[in-house]
Amino acid sequence: MLKNALKILNKIEENGFKAYIVGGFVRDYVLGINSKDVDIATSATPKDIMEIFKNSVLPKVEYGSVTLYIKDERYEITTFRKEIRYINNRKPIEIEYIDDLLEDLKRRDFKMNTLCMDKAGKIIDLFDGKKDIENKVINTVGDSDYKFSQDSLRILRAIRFATILNFKLSDEVKNAIINNKYLLKNLSYNRKKQELDKIFSSNNSKYGVELLLELELDKELEIYNLDKINLSNDIIGIWASLDISEGYKHEFSSSEKEIIKYVKIVLETGITNYSLYKYGLYTNQIVANMNHIDKSKIVGLYESLPIKSRKELDITANDIERILNKKKGPFLRDIFDNIEKEVINRKLENKKEVIEEYILNNYS
Ligand code: ATP
Ligand code: MG
Numbered sequence: 001m002l003k004n005a006l007k008i009l010n011k012i013e014e015n016g017f018k019a020y021i022v023g024g025f026v027r028d029y030v031l032g033i034n035s036k037d038v039d040i041a042t043s044a045t046p047k048d049i050m051e052i053f054k055n056s057v058l059p060k061v062e063y064g065s066v067t068l069y070i071k072d073e074r075y076e077i078t079t080f081r082k083e084i085r086y087i088n089n090r091k092p093i094e095i096e097y098i099d100d101l102l103e104d105l106k107r108r109d110f111k112m113n114t115l116c117m118d119k120a121g122k123i124i125d126l127f128d129g130k131k132d133i134e135n136k137v138i139n140t141v142g143d144s145d146y147k148f149s150q151d152s153l154r155i156l157r158a159i160r161f162a163t164i165l166n167f168k169l170s171d172e173v174k175n176a177i178i179n180n181k182y183l184l185k186n187l188s189y190n191r192k193k194q195e196l197d198k199i200f201s202s203n204n205s206k207y208g209v210e211l212l213l214e215l216e217l218d219k220e221l222e223i224y225n226l227d228k229i230n231l232s233n234d235i236i237g238i239w240a241s242l243d244i245s246e247g248y249k250h251e252f253s254s255s256e257k258e259i260i261k262y263v264k265i266v267l268e269t270g271i272t273n274y275s276l277y278k279y280g281l282y283t284n285q286i287v288a289n290m291n292h293i294d295k296s297k298i299v300g301l302y303e304s305l306p307i308k309s310r311k312e313l314d315i316t317a318n319d320i321e322r323i324l325n326k327k328k329g330p331f332l333r334d335i336f337d338n339i340e341k342e343v344i345n346r347k348l349e350n351k352k353e354v355i356e357e358y359i360l361n362n363y364s
Helices: 001-012 024-031 046-052 101-106 129-135 144-150 151-165 171-186 188-202 205-214 235-240 245-251 253-268 274-290 295-303 317-324 330-343 351-364
Strands: 019-022 037-043 058-062 065-070 073-080 081-083 094-098
Touching: 001 019, 001 037, 001 046, 019 024, 024 037, 024 129, 046 065, 046 073, 046 094, 046 129, 073 129, 081 101, 094 101, 144 151, 144 171, 151 171, 151 188, 151 205, 188 205, 188 235, 188 245, 235 253, 253 274, 274 330, 317 330, 317 351, 330 351
Parallel strands: 037 073
Antiparallel strands: 019 037, 058 065, 065 073, 081 094
16 A cells, blocks of 8 residues: 555656645554555645546545545545635635645644655654654644634544544643534534544544543533443444434434334343344344343344244234134234234244134133
């Protein structure tokens, strides 16, 4: 990946422009972590880049950047820029392309994210980013209060990086987050969810949650019981343990919403034959995981259920109507629900004669 990235830099420079790897890739390189994608900053415009890499780039016009793919490796090439005005403390509305790396780095969020690498593979550290990495601390580029007031997403990025890298937040950063946390209300639920997903699914999620609670971001994020979060290694289980604003509902697929609903129920009732039958193996495995119950035990319980669906009951609606000599009606549903429960709980054998006798005894 590094080799390809340096090739790209060289190709851009051969065409008379400046180009550097910036951001996460260089930060992770210094930390000895493999990065999935590479961000490149360049003096070339998107148009120049498309010229240089004919056929191999996809324009992302709205961000003023182009993306180049080499197999599944992603290289996002962005023109040096300086952001000027902000609306709603999010997206910059005017972007001035400038021919200067330093200015480009000033607009970035954290010092550790300003590290660059040139075409020879040499690291350029204009803002003491390496020092922060060595001290495992997150500092903003320039005034923290200004940085967070300009873009509240940076608040969650700070927590996310601190969590994943196990870094501290500097006191200045902490105070500025507290001063500006009310701006999180203007951040889309989509962005909030994306960052929270990364924080919650990190191996170091406990620390991330501690930071969120310490800085009292839970209220701004409209999570009402963050102190009760169940940090299992299943992200759906984690969300199911939370009481969150309705605003997040569009951020979950309909199947995720359904599983979350079921998990909440099974958390209340506990894992039983009935919960396995009614809500399925997957839901119950999530709950098992949350309650530190061995998953294989749950599989065994599921496999030995007397029936796995209503179709397997050895009785039909017609049978019941005939035995009771009654026409179809809501009573059928009650009977089915009850028989089903009895069979699942092994109080009633799933055998036509047995069930018929039970119905006669209890419902005629
Ligand atoms: P990762 O890719 O591992 O999530 P990253 O640091 O590369 O981390 P990206 O979102 O890929 O993060 O952004 C690339 C770089 O762009 C960052 O390192 C940072 O310099 C800058 N950046 C990204 N988002 C912001 C922001 N909201 N405010 C300021 N700078 C940002
Ligand atoms: Mg990146």
